[in-house]
Amino acid sequence: MKCWLLLLLLATCCAGADQPDRRSGYSLLGPDLRALQDDDFANPGMLWVDRGERLWNAASGPNQQSCRDCHGDPVNLRDLANRLPRFDATTNRLDNLDMLIRQCRTQRQQAEALTHESEDLLALTTLVAHQSRGLPLEVVVDGPASTAFEQGRASFERRRGQLDLSCADCHEKLRGARLRGETISAGMVNGFPLYRLTWEGLGSRQRMIRWCNEAVRAKPMDPESQRALALELYLAWRSRGLALEAPAVRR
Amino acid sequence: MPAAGMPVPGRKLSVIEMKRIRLGRTRHGGLLLLALLASGAGADCATFEIVGDGITLPLGGQTGNPEAGRRVAAERQRGDCSICHQLPLPNDHFHGNVGPDLTAISTRLTPAQIRLRVAANRQMNPESVMPDYCSSRGRHEVAGPYAGEPILTDQEIEDVVAWLSSLDGSAP
Numbered sequence: 001m002k003c004w005l006l007l008l009l010l011a012t013c014c015a016g017a018d019q020p021d022r023r024s025g026y027s028l029l030g031p032d033l034r035a036l037q038d039d040d041f042a043n044p045g046m047l048w049v050d051r052g053e054r055l056w057n058a059a060s061g062p063n064q065q066s067c068r069d070c071h072g073d074p075v076n077l078r079d080l081a082n083r084l085p086r087f088d089a090t091t092n093r094l095d096n097l098d099m100l101i102r103q104c105r106t107q108r109q110q111a112e113a114l115t116h117e118s119e120d121l122l123a124l125t126t127l128v129a130h131q132s133r134g135l136p137l138e139v140v141v142d143g144p145a146s147t148a149f150e151q152g153r154a155s156f157e158r159r160r161g162q163l164d165l166s167c168a169d170c171h172e173k174l175r176g177a178r179l180r181g182e183t184i185s186a187g188m189v190n191g192f193p194l195y196r197l198t199w200e201g202l203g204s205r206q207r208m209i210r211w212c213n214e215a216v217r218a219k220p221m222d223p224e225s226q227r228a229l230a231l232e233l234y235l236a237w238r239s240r241g242l243a244l245e246a247p248a249v250r251r
Numbered sequence: 252m253p254a255a256g257m258p259v260p261g262r263k264l265s266v267i268e269m270k271r272i273r274l275g276r277t278r279h280g281g282l283l284l285l286a287l288l289a290s291g292a293g294a295d296c297a298t299f300e301i302v303g304d305g306i307t308l309p310l311g312g313q314t315g316n317p318e319a320g321r322r323v324a325a326e327r328q329r330g331d332c333s334i335c336h337q338l339p340l341p342n343d344h345f346h347g348n349v350g351p352d353l354t355a356i357s358t359r360l361t362p363a364q365i366r367l368r369v370a371a372n373r374q375m376n377p378e379s380v381m382p383d384y385c386s387s388r389g390r391h392e393v394a395g396p397y398a399g400e401p402i403l404t405d406q407e408i409e410d411v412v413a414w415l416s417s418l419d420g421s422a423p
Contacts (some may be wrong), residue, residue, distance in 0.1 A: 161392060162393050175367065180334045218391075
């Protein structure tokens with residue numbers, strides 16, 4: 001009997017040790033910000049979803065096609081954002097949601113390219129990610145993706161910048177501590193694209209990576225480079241199982 | 252990559268190299284002298300010697316000014332120490348709690364001990380999140396304007412050390 005209890009205790013403790021605290025940044029929000037995220041009429045990120053819907057239906061390019069002409073309702077892409085980034089074996093590279101939409105836009109719709117972090121691209125990525133709200137993050141990190149995944153892990157753990165800090169220093173070692181007024185979260189990516197009050201706007205996962213790199217005075221990463229995408233893949237894997245919240249709200 | 256412990260012309264020695272030279276290479280009497288003569292280029296701050304768990308001599312022979320040190324510690328673009336520590340900076344509303352409270356640090360540490368912790372904390376504890384303020388060595392992917400520069404200059408570190416050495420808990 002005692003032995004069973006001990007085993008049970010061991011099992012619970014080790015499950016905990018094996019799965020470092022993977023709580024959504026939502027858990028650090030006060031009641032006001034939770035309410036803001038939860039109410040679609042108040043959530044500022046929903047403005048981008050609305051704008052995304054208009055763009056989704058807008059004909060563009062030489063053949064005057066809209067996203068809807070090929071994909072139908074956005075909900076048809078429900079099972080997409082939660083599985084990105086993913087490795088494309090034909091091109092031999094990682095793609096994230098921004099890149100898939102940018103590619104579709106120039107190659108299939110043959111319309112003018114959407115630039116990174118432009119309001120139009122953010123509107124479309126937020127619309128598509130919003131379709132996956134509630135679905136668990138689930139990225140493939142084995143097989144052909146495994147090299148990129150290991151690169152991403154190494155990048156997360158490598159100290160960088162003049163302040164010589166790694167992502168892991170802050171989001172693993174210091175999680176829960178206060179960096180000035182800001183409580184450091186586990187660095188999960190299940191909320192993106194998300195509205196940050198400090199940005200007074202919406203941003204992608206790659207914008208967050210840029211922000212954190214800037215904080216330690218590190219070189220920015222090209223958001224379409226395989227290094228940046230490998231880091232994003234690792235972040236998505238760390239966030240595995242968490243429900244997608246796009247558009248989330250954060251401080 | 253230069254061989255371990257071999258000084259590279261044109262930059263100053265790191266503490267680790269100094270230690271190596273002191274501990275393992277003192278037989279090559281000329282080496283340390285040579286390295287010091289070759290230094291000058293590069294923006295690393297002064298070489299220093301760790302004695303016990305402190306640095307006894309002021310960096311670069313500078314004299315610290317506590318008033319200037321308070322400003323260096325507070326400024327976001329310079330020390331920004333209150334991002335991690337509680338400090339007597341009444342105009343600064345949010346202080347971090349990553350590192351220990353420093354409001355009475357002089358009652359716990361000598362100036363030499365404080366100097367080592369500010370200049371080269373990771374020499375004692377490589378895992379620490381507190382960066383070395385007196386080195387630009389071994390850093391990766393540093394953004395352009397900061398590349399090759401230590402976070403603070405010798406003078407700024409001496410100023411901060413002078414200010415911290417005056418903190419006994421009585422300041423507001």
